[in-house]
Amino acid sequence: MDRQPDSLPTLTKTNGKSPYPPMQNADATDTEEEKWDLGWLVAVTRRRALLMAGVVVGTTLLAGGLFLFLTRLTLPEYEGKFQLLVEPITTEEQLARSSTRAQGSDVDIQRINIEQSNLDYESQIRILESPKLLDSLISQVRQRYPDITYETLIKNLKISRITSLSLDKKEQGTKLIEVRYQDTDPEKVKFILDKLSQIYLNYSLKERQSTIRRGIEFIDTQLPPLRQRVDSLQQQIQALRQRYNISDPEQQGKQLIETIGRLDQLKAENQTQLAEAQAKRDALVRLLQNAHPQTVLGNQPLLGEKSYYEELLKQYQQVQSQIALESSRLLPENPAIQELLEKRKNLQNLLKQEANRVIETATDSITVAQARRQAINQAEAETNQKIRQLSGITRQYSDLQRELLLAIDSLNKFAARQEALQIDAAQQEIPWELTIPPRLELDSLGQPLKVNSVSKVRFLALIFVLAVLLGVGVGFLVDISQDLLYTTDDVKRATRLRLLGVIPHNKSRFLAVSVPAKEAFRSLSKNLRLLSKNHTPLRSLTITSAEEGDGKSTIALHLAMTAAAMGQRVLLVDADLRHPKIHELLNLPKQPGFTNLLQSDQDIQSLLQSPPECPNLMVLTAGNPAFDLVELFTANRVEPLFQKLHTMFDLVIFDTPPLLRLADTGLVAAQCDSLALVVRLGKTSRPSVLATLEELKFSSTAVVGVIANDAPETASLTHSHYHLAGKS
Structure with missing residues (x-):
C-alpha cells in the first residue's frame, strides 16, 4: 500500500495553485x-544528559556537603514551655453566667470566658516581655548562669496567646497564654521556666489585688450619688401622685377613655329622646289646638293610655249623644236640652284646659332632655380636660419612672459588683493559674527533644530533588538558548x-x-x-x-x-x-x-x-x-x-x-x-x-x-x- 506524501504549507504555490498533494487533515x-x-x-x-548529570552531581555534592558541615557546627537546642490561664472564673463572672443561664442562652454561657474578656492580650504580652518584669528574673538566673542578659533572654523567649477554632470554623483566642524558651542547655531551660512562672504568678497576684482595690474604691464613690438619685426620683413620683390624686396614670387614662365612651353613648341616647319629645309636642300642638274632639279621638295614641283627656272625651261623646237624642223629641228651649248644652260647653272648656296641660307636659319633657344634654356636654368637656391634663402627667410620670428604674438597676449592679470584688479580695488566691507547669519537650524515649534537629536523609533527598530540577532546567535553558x-x-x-x-x-x-x-x-x-x-x-x-x-x-x-x-x-x-x-x-x-x-x-x-x-x-x-x-x-x-x-x-x-x-x-x-x-x-x-x-x-x-x-x-x-x- 503506497504511503501518501506529507502535506505542504500554504506558501508552496505555483501560479496560485500547488502542483503537489494537499496537507493532511x-x-x-x-x-x-x-x-x-x-x-x-x-x-x-x-x-543534554551529560550537562544535566553534571549539574545534578555538582549541586548535590556542594549543597549536601555544606548542609553536613553546618549540621556539625550547629549545637542542639532544647525547648520547654508552660501555660497560664490569665482570666480565671471570678465571682463577678459567675454572676454574669447566672444571669445568662436565667435567660436560657447556652451558647452565650459557653463563650462567656472569651467574648466578655476585657484584657488586651497584645499589651499584656508586651508587659510580660518588658525589662520591668524580666530584670528580677535575670538577677536570679545570673547567680547560676552569669552570661545571661536581657537580650539573650528575650531572643529565646516566645510568649503567645493560644487560639482555637469556634463552632463556625473561625479562629478565636482563648484565655490561655503559652510561654516557650529555647537554649542549648536543657537544665537551663527548665530553671528559667520555673523562675519565670513564679514571677508571672506573683505579678498577676499584685496586679489583681491592685485592680480589685481600685474597683472597690471606684464603686464606693459611685454608690452614694446613686442612692440619692433613687431617693430623689421616688420623692418626685410620690409628690406627682399626691398633687393630681392619681396612683397610676396609665390606669387613670384607661378609666377616662372608658368614661368618654359612656358619655358618647348617653349623648346619643339623649339626642334621640330630645328628637322624639319635640316631635310628640309638635304633633300634640297640631292635634289639640283648634281641633274637633272627634279628630282627637282618631289620634288617641298621642295622648297615652288611660289619660284624663280620654275620660273627658268619653264624657263629651256621651253628652253629644244625649243632645242628639233629646233634640229629636224636645225643643231647644227645653231645660233638659239647655242643661245638656251647658254641660257640653263645660266639657269643651275642660278639654281645652287638659289639652294645654298635655302640651305643657310634652314641653317639660323637651326641657328635661335639653337639660340632660347640657349636663352630658359639660361632663364630656370636663373629662376631655382631664385627659389633656393626664397626657402631660403621664409623660412626666413615665420619664421619672424610667429614670428611677435605670438608677435602681445601676445601684443594684454596683452593689453586686462591690460584693463580688469584696469576696475576691477576701479569698487571697492567685488569679492566674498554671494549666501546664514548666516542662521540657520530650521525645518518645523520654529524653529532651532537640527542636533544631533535621532529618539528614530527608534533607539530602530534598537537595537531590532540587538538584535534579536545577539540572533539567539548566539543560533545557541551554538547549533553548542555542x-x-x-x-x-x-x-x-x-x-x-x-x-x-x-x-x-x-x-x-x-x-x-x-x-x-x-x-x-x-x-x-x-x-x-x-x-x-x-x-x-x-x-x-x-x-x-x-x-x-x-x-x-x-x-x-x-x-x-x-x-x-x-x-x-x-x-x-x-x-x-x-x-x-x-x-x-x-x-x-x-x-x-x-x-x-x-x-x-x-x-x-x-x-x-x-x-x-x-x-x-x-x-x-x-x-x-x-x-x-x-x-x-x-x-x-x-x-x-x-x-x-x-x-x-x-x-x-x-x-x-x-x-x-x-x-x-x-x-x-x-x-x-x-x-x-x-x-x-x-x-x-x-x-x-x-x-x-x-x-x-x-x-x-x-x-x-x-x-x-x-x-x-x-x-x-x-x-x-x-x-x-x-x-x-
Missing part, C-alpha cells in the same frame, strides 16, 4: 504535534514541510559515501519521483539552504548522481556563483560554465561536462565570476534558456547559494518547478529556517520539502525503511 496534524512535543523533550534530555534543529522532528515542527529525505553523517570525503548514505540518497530520489507521479512532472529542482555549511552542494551532487544511476538524464548546474563547489567535488574545470551561458548565446553542449563515474549525468559548472548577478539572472535570455534545459534533460538540479540576504537564489528558483531546503541537524538554527520560509512566501516556486543532513545513521535508516516499506 487538522486532527492528524495535532496528533503529530503532540508526538513531536514529547519527542522534543526526550531529545533534549538525551542531548535554538538549533537537532532532530527530524524539530525540522518538521519548525518548517511544517514534508521531510523528503534524511541524509546520515558521512565520515568519508567527497564522492565516497557509506552504504547508509547511498540508501538515503536513493530514498530521496525515489520520494521526488513519487511527488511527480500522477501530477505535474518534476523537471527542475532548486537545492538551497538557510545558512552556509549545511551541505547543500554535496547533497545536490549525490542526488544528481543517484537520479542518473536510476536511469534519468540529469543535469547538475552550479548556480552558486559566489562560492561554487561542484567543480571542486568532481575535480572538473570551473570555466567555461553557467555564467558564460547566461552572458552569451553559446552552444549548451559545448559547455557541459560529464563525470566519468556516471554516464547519465551532465554537469554545468559555475563559469566566469560575474559582477552583477541580479542583472545576469534578469536578462531576457534566462527564461528561454531554462525552458531549453527542461527539454534536453529529464531532471535539472540547481545548486544555489543560501537563500537569506541573497537575491540570486530566488531568481533561479523562480525559473524552476520546485525547491528543496537543506537543513543540517545540530548546526542550522531555527530562526534562520523560519526567516528562509518567510522569504519564500514572496516566491512563486513550490517548496516540495526539506532534506535533513548530517543525521545519525539510525534516524536515516528509519526514514529510508519507512519510505521503502510504503513503496512496497
